[in-house]
Amino acid sequence: MAIDKNTSWKTTLIISTSPQCDEASQILLAQRHRIRRSDSILSSSFVCPLSGTAFLLVTSEEFPAKLENAEYFERIEKFVQVHRNSFLLLQAPVYGKREWEILSSVQNRFLGCKLRVIPVHSTADVVKGILVIAKATSKPNVANLRDQMSLACTHIIDHSPVWGMLQEMQF
Missing domain, CATH: 1.20.5 (Single alpha-helices involved in coiled-coils or other helix-helix interfaces)
Known part of the structure; x- marks a missing residue:
């Protein structure tokens, strides 16, 4: 079975209208993916309807100083309840002690849940991660x-x- 690697794979993504998604949206458009903006999905999220996956983009700066704060975890919980295949993209340019504490805290909080946490460094990593997972699950x-x-x-x-x-x- 030969696979033609020259054919480029394109998909449709539903992206929230939050400013945090603008740079990733521009990269996806440059790669000729179809983009639909929506106010009805959670802020900073990407949904791939063909593969049934959803991604929530979170930066380490968004997390409160005290990780015990349940307010931010409620947002993630809502995301997980809405989407059956959910991924949390934790973006930080460099992973220091605080970023690893955030990652550990999120994983412990959602242990046994269908949320998968992926550390990413840049917007290019965000787009690459979304596309690889969406393609593999389409x-x-x-x-x-x-x-x-x-x-x-x-x-x-x-x-x-x-x-x-x-x-x-x-x-």
Whole structure:
């Protein structure tokens, strides 16, 4: 099965009208993705309807000084309740002690929840992360990905020295 890597993948994204999304929106438009702005989705969020994923962009400066403050976590909780495949993109140019504390606090708070936290450094990383996840989880690509994973597993089993040794031992 040959995959044409020259075909460029395009998708539609619904983006909140918050100013925080403007730079990412410009990058997505430059890559010729279709953008729809909406006031009805949570501020600083991106929704990929074809893949069923949603991303909430948060900077470390937005978090209160005291991480015990439940007000900001309520915003994230609302986002998680609305979207079934939710990702929190925590953006910081450099990850110091405070950023790792924020990351740890969010992960502990939403442990066992369907929220996945992704640390990013720049707006380019934000766009790249959104597009990679959206493409991998979109309808036509998810089947191809499953097929490739199945082939990779078969190849590993067929060429594994451990598997060969077990067959010789008749296990």
